[in-house]
Amino acid sequence: MLSTLRRAAARAGVIALVLGAAVAGSSVPAQAAGLTLTVNVANTVxxxxxxxxxxxxxxxxDSQPTTAMLLPLNPTSFTQPAPGTTHLGNGATEPCCDSLKVGDNLVRAGAQQYIRMPDIYPSFPYQWQGWADWESKARKQVQDRLAETDMTNIRGWELWxxxxxxxxxxxxxxFNDGWARTYKLVDSLDPVTPIVGxxxxxYDHNWMQSFMTAAKASNTVPDVIVWxxxxxxxxxxxxxxxxxxxAIEDSLGIADRPIVINEYNSLNQMDIPSxxxxxxxxxxxxxAREAHRAYWFEAGTFDGLFTLQNQPTASYWLYRWYGAMTGNIVQTTPQSWLDGVASYDSTRKIVNTVFGGDYGNxxxxxEGLGSFGSQVQVQLLSTPGSGRNTAVAAPTTISTTTMNVSNGTISxxxxxxxxxxxxxxxxxxxxxxxxSWQxxxxxxxxTVVxxxxxxxxxxxxxxYVGQIDGSADMRSQSFVDFTVNVPTARSYTMTIRYANGTGANSTHGLAYNGSAWSTVTYPPTAGWAQFGTVNVTVNLKAGYNVIRLAKGSPYFSGGTGYAELDNIKLT
Structure with a gap:
C-alpha cells in the first residue's frame, strides 16, 4: 500500500498523474489492427x-460497498488491515476497513480475507517502536481474532x-530474522490459520532466494507466498x-505453495479497464491462486470499481463480466497487445470472453463449438476507458448477431x-x-473453506471438492458456500451431487441467508469420487442467495462422517 504519490513516482519513474483521469502513458500500444485473439473452448485451464x-x-x-454491490462481482478474497487498526492510508483522516469489522460483509459476499498485521501502525512507511511494542501489537491482534468465534473467513496472517x-x-x-521471530509468535498463538509472506x-530473485533459504532453515516457510x-x-x-x-522452491526442496498477488496494477494504469x-x-x-487490486486512492470502493457515490465505474463492468464466469477457464492465445480471459459453462452452453488491449479492427x-450446432448467437459489448470518477450506468451493446459455425469455429x-x-x-x-438462469x-x-x-x-x-473434514472451530471448520442467483422467491429442489466412501451415512449442515441449520444425509456411494445425488428443499429469495454445506461451521454442532461435493442443481 502506498500513502504518498512521491513513492509512486519513485517506483514507476513517472509522475504524470491527474486524479480522476486515466493516464495512458505506455499502457496502450501504438495504433495497430488486424490482430486475432484465439479462444479454444476444448482446452481447459x-x-x-x-x-x-x-x-x-x-x-x-459492513455496508461500504454493500453486500448487494459485491455479490455480482463474485469476489474471491481481500487483504484488510489489522483488528484495531489505527492506519491512515492515502490521506485518510480516520482509520478504515478493520478486518473484523468488515468480516461479516465479506462472508455474506462469499469472500475471504487476509489480515495485514503491520497496518496496526498509523503511518506508512511504518514507524518501528521496538520489539516489545510490535510483539504486544501482534499478540493482541491474534487474541482479538480468536475471540471472534463466529468469524470463519480469515484466510491468513500477513506478517509484514x-x-x-x-x-x-x-x-x-x-528482516529474515524478524520474520522468523514474528512467525513463531503468531504460530504459538494460532497454529491453525495460514501465515503468508x-x-x-x-518480485526479485535475490530477495526471494535469501528469504526462502532462511525461512527453511528456521522452519518458518510461509503457507502462502505473496508478493x-x-x-x-x-x-x-x-x-x-x-x-x-x-525454481527456488525446487532448489530448496520446498513443496509448492499457493501464490497470491495481494497488490496488483500500477498507479498510472489502475483505472484503465484493458x-x-x-x-x-x-x-x-x-x-496465481488469488490477486487483489491495489489500494492507491480511497478505501472501501473496491479499489475504484465504485465511485465515492457508490456508482459503478467503467472497470466495474469488466469485473462484473469476469464475475459471471462459470464452469472452466479455457485457453486464450493473445496476439500482440490483444488478450483476454474466457470461460465455458457446459451446462448452459455459454462461452464468456472478456478481452481488449489494442486499437483498430x-x-x-x-474454436471448439462443435456441440453448439451449425449456427450460434453472438453478443458483443464494451465498457470505456473513462477513469475512476466517471460513473458508467451500463455497458454498451455493440451488436447481437447470428453466425454460421464452420468446423466448430467462428471468427x-x-x-x-x-x-x-x-x-x-x-x-x-x-x-x-x-x-434461462443458472x-x-x-x-x-x-467459496471453498x-x-x-x-x-x-x-x-x-x-x-470436485474433497477433504471437507474440519469441525473443531472457526479457524478450521470446513464448508463450501454456494452463491446462487434465482429468478423468483419460492421453494426450490436442490439436488446435491456428492460422494461418500465411508460405507455408512454421512451428514453435512445446511444453512442459507441466515437460516437455521438443518441436516443433509449422504448415503454411501461406490467410493470416493464416485458420485450419487440427494434432494433437499430450500426456500430462496429472488436474486442472490448464499447456501452453505458444512462439515463444521459456527452455530452448527458438526457433521458426521465425510462427504465430497461435486455440484448442486436448483430446479
Whole structure:
C-alpha cells in the first residue's frame, strides 16, 4: 500500500498523474489492427474461480460497498488491515476497513480475507517502536481474532508488508530474522490459520532466494507466498516471476505453495479497464491462486470499481463480466497487445470472453463449438476507458448477431477497438443458453473453506471438492458456500451431487441467508469420487442467495462422517 504519490513516482519513474483521469502513458500500444485473439473452448485451464477478483482495503465497512454491490462481482478474497487498526492510508483522516469489522460483509459476499498485521501502525512507511511494542501489537491482534468465534473467513496472517523498504533493519535487525521471530509468535498463538509472506513490493530473485533459504532453515516457510506486481506493464513478466519462484522452491526442496498477488496494477494504469484485463489474463494463465487490486486512492470502493457515490465505474463492468464466469477457464492465445480471459459453462452452453488491449479492427476466433450446432448467437459489448470518477450506468451493446459455425469455429470481427476499453463476447446456441438462469453450480467454482479441489473424470465439470473434514472451530471448520442467483422467491429442489466412501451415512449442515441449520444425509456411494445425488428443499429469495454445506461451521454442532461435493442443481 502506498500513502504518498512521491513513492509512486519513485517506483514507476513517472509522475504524470491527474486524479480522476486515466493516464495512458505506455499502457496502450501504438495504433495497430488486424490482430486475432484465439479462444479454444476444448482446452481447459482451470476451474473458474475469479482469481483476480479481490482488493486491498477494497471493503470499508459492513455496508461500504454493500453486500448487494459485491455479490455480482463474485469476489474471491481481500487483504484488510489489522483488528484495531489505527492506519491512515492515502490521506485518510480516520482509520478504515478493520478486518473484523468488515468480516461479516465479506462472508455474506462469499469472500475471504487476509489480515495485514503491520497496518496496526498509523503511518506508512511504518514507524518501528521496538520489539516489545510490535510483539504486544501482534499478540493482541491474534487474541482479538480468536475471540471472534463466529468469524470463519480469515484466510491468513500477513506478517509484514513490503519489507524491502519498510523494515527498519538498523533498529529491528534483519528482516529474515524478524520474520522468523514474528512467525513463531503468531504460530504459538494460532497454529491453525495460514501465515503468508514475504510480501515484497516487487518480485526479485535475490530477495526471494535469501528469504526462502532462511525461512527453511528456521522452519518458518510461509503457507502462502505473496508478493506485489505494481510496475507499469509488468504483466509481461509475471510468467517469468512464477517460473523463477517455483525454481527456488525446487532448489530448496520446498513443496509448492499457493501464490497470491495481494497488490496488483500500477498507479498510472489502475483505472484503465484493458490494463486490468491484462492482469486477469496472466493470473489465470500462469497459476496465481488469488490477486487483489491495489489500494492507491480511497478505501472501501473496491479499489475504484465504485465511485465515492457508490456508482459503478467503467472497470466495474469488466469485473462484473469476469464475475459471471462459470464452469472452466479455457485457453486464450493473445496476439500482440490483444488478450483476454474466457470461460465455458457446459451446462448452459455459454462461452464468456472478456478481452481488449489494442486499437483498430481485430478478431476474436472461438474454436471448439462443435456441440453448439451449425449456427450460434453472438453478443458483443464494451465498457470505456473513462477513469475512476466517471460513473458508467451500463455497458454498451455493440451488436447481437447470428453466425454460421464452420468446423466448430467462428471468427468474430471487432471493429474500431479502443485500446483502453474492455469488451465482452458472449457465444450461445441460437436460442440462447440451454437454461434461462443458472441452475447447476460447481463446488470447485464456489467459496471453498478449509477443503481442497481435485480433478476427476467422474466429476461433472472435471473437478470436485474433497477433504471437507474440519469441525473443531472457526479457524478450521470446513464448508463450501454456494452463491446462487434465482429468478423468483419460492421453494426450490436442490439436488446435491456428492460422494461418500465411508460405507455408512454421512451428514453435512445446511444453512442459507441466515437460516437455521438443518441436516443433509449422504448415503454411501461406490467410493470416493464416485458420485450419487440427494434432494433437499430450500426456500430462496429472488436474486442472490448464499447456501452453505458444512462439515463444521459456527452455530452448527458438526457433521458426521465425510462427504465430497461435486455440484448442486436448483430446479
Amino acid at each position: 482451470r476451474p473458474a474461480t475469479q482469481v483476480a477478483a479481490g482488493g486491498l482495503y477494497g471493503v470499508g465497512s 508488508n513490503e519489507p524491502d523498504w519498510t523494515w527498519n533493519t538498523s533498529a529491528a535487525g534483519s 514475504p510480501s515484497y513490493s516487487r 506485489h506486481e505494481l510496475t507499469d506493464m509488468d504483466w509481461n513478466n509475471f510468467d517469468e516471476h512464477v517460473a523463477d519462484y517455483r 490494463v486490468a484485463l491484462h492482469w486477469m489474463s496472466v493470473f489465470e494463465r500462469y497459476g 481485430n478478431t476474436v476466433r472461438v 468474430v470481427p471487432v471493429n474500431n477497438m479502443d485500446a483502453e476499453a474492455a469488451y465482452q463476447l458472449i457465444v450461445t446456441p441460437v436460442g440462447g443458453p440451454t437454461t 441452475q447447476v453450480y460447481e463446488a470447485e467454482n464456489q 478449509n477443503a481442497n479441489t481435485f480433478a476427476s473424470g467422474n466429476a461433472s465439470n472435471g473437478s
